[in-house]
Amino acid sequence: MVSIVIGIAGVMISILMFVLFIIGLWLSKINSFKHGVYFFLLLIIHEVYSFIAPPLIQKYIDMLMTENKIPIMGMTLGEFVAFLSYIPKIIVLIAFICLIFGLRRLWNLKV
Known part of the structure; x- marks a missing residue:
């Protein structure tokens, strides 16, 4: 019984993460944050x-x-x-490297 609940919770969390990644991808695209688009796209690829x-x-x-x-x-x-x-692990590492470069670029533009 407990394993069924844990399994359902795991699937629900994965679906929620996928939806959040789609929303982040959409918002990054709207705000023209290219590195954010790459970040969320790589996280979606990782989830799939x-x-x-x-x-x-x-x-x-x-x-x-x-x-x-x-x-x-x-x-x-x-x-x-x-x-x-x-x-x-490599997919997630590349995603975060893209995000770090994008945030650093934004930081340098504002300074």
Whole structure:
């Protein structure tokens, strides 16, 4: 029972975050804040990636294990999984770097 409530709460929070990112993207576009548009666009990509990637990655890893193949770039299966775990972190890092450059640019224009 508790796990169902936690699962529903997680989905509701993800939907709320997605809606807030869309609103932020829209407001940034209206105010011509190009770096903010990139920031929110990358966060939306991150949110969509978090829903789409796990089943696809699981199918790919299962295929690698059943067919006894080597992952991309000659990595072991553990190294490949660790490499895939960095992708969402890199997306968020790039988003925040875009935001920081945009805010710094705005700061320099006002000074």
